[in-house]
Amino acid sequence: MIIAVDGPAASGKGTIARALAHHYGLPHLDTGLLYRAVAATVRNMHLDPTREADAVAACSFDDSLLADPALRDDETGKLASVVSAHPLVRSALLQRQKRFAQQPGGAILDGRDIGTVIAPDADAKLFVKASPQVRARRRHNELAANGSTATFEQVLADIRARDERDSGRTTAPLTQAADAAALDTSSLTIDAAVARAIQFVDAQVAAKVRS
Numbered sequence: 001m002i003i004a005v006d007g008p009a010a011s012g013k014g015t016i017a018r019a020l021a022h023h024y025g026l027p028h029l030d031t032g033l034l035y036r037a038v039a040a041t042v043r044n045m046h047l048d049p050t051r052e053a054d055a056v057a058a059c060s061f062d063d064s065l066l067a068d069p070a071l072r073d074d075e076t077g078k079l080a081s082v083v084s085a086h087p088l089v090r091s092a093l094l095q096r097q098k099r100f101a102q103q104p105g106g107a108i109l110d111g112r113d114i115g116t117v118i119a120p121d122a123d124a125k126l127f128v129k130a131s132p133q134v135r136a137r138r139r140h141n142e143l144a145a146n147g148s149t150a151t152f153e154q155v156l157a158d159i160r161a162r163d164e165r166d167s168g169r170t171t172a173p174l175t176q177a178a179d180a181a182a183l184d185t186s187s188l189t190i191d192a193a194v195a196r197a198i199q200f201v202d203a204q205v206a207a208k209v210r211s
């Protein structure tokens with residue numbers, strides 16, 4: 001079984017994808033980490049993230065980088081959304097994600113274009129969303145817990161800017177696949193969101209078996 005989970009920043013897609021991976025016993029790939037690794041490499045090599053050739057040169061990063069907790073900071077997320085807009089960066093990372101999705105026994109991937117580009121034939125697709133204010137509050141709490149002094153307003157502005165870049169790019173923009181179930185987590189606890197996600201996946205898989 002292949003499960004695709006997409007959505008904007010801090011919608012809760014990673015939390016839901018990890019819980020689904022545990023529930024169904026599937027390997028999970030957080031595809032955002034790949035773009036974050038490219039971003040961190042661009043920064044470490046003093047390259048220009050707006051130049052496609054520079055960003056492509058950063059795609060051959062060492063896999064050990066994926067375990068670096070620094071990848072998860074906000075600056076790297078912002079830079080990731082700049083490098084991820086280059087079509088050649090997306091194609092450099094494409095096969096790796098497709099291979100992960102198609103491994104025997106199935107997989108779950110979360111990102112922005114899993115249901116639309118990486119695994120368009122996925123057995124179940126979720127599009128996780130929440131209002132910008134709720135997402136900014138979640139991200140702000142996370143950042144504050146890690147010692148950041150960023151204000152709520154700054155985090156909200158960053159979230160909006162990232163939404164715009166991710167949805168506005170021409171290659172693989174953030175968009176809900178036509179056959180994805182939308183899951184708005186704005187007023188759901190994590191447990192309620194995960195329970196709803198499991199219901200959606202089970203219903204989509206059952207509908208596929210019937211058809």
Ligand SMILES: Nc1ncnc2c1ncn2[C@@H]1O[C@H](COP(=O)(O)OP(=O)(O)O)[C@@H](O)[C@H]1O
Nearest residue numbers: 009010011012013014015138185188189190193
């Ligand atoms: N339904 C929810 N209610 C409250 N907090 C949530 C919920 N879902 C996720 N979170 C919290 O919000 C933050 C961002 O969630 P995460 O799953 O990392 O989002 P994404 O992967 O979409 O960026 C995390 O601190 C997570 O614990």
Ligand SMILES: Nc1ccn([C@@H]2O[C@H](COP(=O)(O)OP(=O)(O)O)[C@@H](O)[C@H]2O)c(=O)n1
Nearest residue numbers: 008009010031032035080081084111112113
């Ligand atoms: N499949 C994906 C995953 C991430 N990305 C990009 O990588 C950035 C960081 O993704 P992420 O999933 O780690 O970010 P959060 O949603 O966790 O904040 C996003 O803003 C996107 O620009 C993408 O373009 N396609």
